[in-house]
Amino acid sequence: MADEHAPDTSRLEVAAALLASSVIGAPLVIATAVQTILVTINPRGIDVSHPAAYELEVGAAFALAAAGAILAVSLVLVRLRSRAETRAVLRVPYLILALQIAFAVVAFTLFLFTPRG
Amino acid sequence: MSESTPARSAAASSSSAASSAPVTKVIPRGTSTSLLYTIAVILSSLVFALPVTVGRMVEGILDSSNPDGIKDTGAGLAYLGPILGWSFGVLGVLLLVVIVVYALIYRRERTLDALKLPLMVVAIQIVLGVLALIFTQFTNSN
Numbered sequence: 106m107a108d109e110h111a112p113d114t115s116r117l118e119v120a121a122a123l124l125a126s127s128v129i130g131a132p133l134v135i136a137t138a139v140q141t142i143l144v145t146i147n148p149r150g151i152d153v154s155h156p157a158a159y160e161l162e163v164g165a166a167f168a169l170a171a172a173g174a175i176l177a178v179s180l181v182l183v184r185l186r187s188r189a190e191t192r193a194v195l196r197v198p199y200l201i202l203a204l205q206i207a208f209a210v211v212a213f214t215l216f217l218f219t220p221r222g
Numbered sequence: 223m224s225e226s227t228p229a230r231s232a233a234a235s236s237s238s239a240a241s242s243a244p245v246t247k248v249i250p251r252g253t254s255t256s257l258l259y260t261i262a263v264i265l266s267s268l269v270f271a272l273p274v275t276v277g278r279m280v281e282g283i284l285d286s287s288n289p290d291g292i293k294d295t296g297a298g299l300a301y302l303g304p305i306l307g308w309s310f311g312v313l314g315v316l317l318l319v320v321i322v323v324y325a326l327i328y329r330r331e332r333t334l335d336a337l338k339l340p341l342m343v344v345a346i347q348i349v350l351g352v353l354a355l356i357f358t359q360f361t362n363s364n
Contacts, residue, residue, distance in 0.1 A: 126267035126343045130350035137357035144361050201267045208271035215278040219285050
């Protein structure tokens with residue numbers, strides 16, 4: 106039995122794995138970049154030494170970027186599922202995605218419940 | 223299910239006929255190499271997430287128990303040493319395991335084609351991690 110995928114499916118597989126692996130990292134980097142820009146130019150003229158400075162904007166940037174990343178990976182997974190002969194090709198991207206989301210949830214929960222001050 | 227590895231399938235294709243279509247080198251499913259390949263990709267994808275989560279865990283534990291009796295545990299530098307130590311320690315161990323798995327795959331396959339996706343994943347993770355560190359450094363310096 107041939108165990109080869111069409112090159113197109115193979116490319117989609119690579120794209121799915123890469124997108125799934127950066128589904129949390131990329132939004133985090135975008136949010137950090139937004140924070141750096143806002144803190145540097147300080148458009149509202151607030152005290153940027155406070156850790157919560159521009160927290161809302163940074164949170165919104167992270168949420169938007171995460172939503173975009175999840176949408177992108179979902180589209181690639183749907184396309185991959187429709188093209189692939191077997192669902193086995195979806196195993197690795199799904200595993201990566203599940204682990205990324207699990208780690209993000211744990212990190213965010215710990216961030217929320219860590220006592221400060 | 224084919225038991226051929228990418229290296230073997232490449233050798234078979236070269237020995238058969240030049241007229242046949244070019245063989246796409248993929249990792250066969252259901253073999254031990256396939257399992258190693260899955261492990262390599264999964265571990266590579268954790269290079270960014272695992273140290274961040276471990277850092278948060280250590281921060282949560284130390285800020286809650288506050289063993290040094292620091293007044294303001296919300297300050298950025300509170301318990302920074304142990305947090306960074308654990309994060310980078312876990313990163314180091316993870317990278318060591320990743321390298322061992324890569325070496326095992328390479329020993330079996332004798333080609334870097336099998337490592338293309340894991341290497342791409344780990345490269346993206348390292349780029350993201352370095353970018354996050356650079357931006358954080360810029361933010362903290364302001």
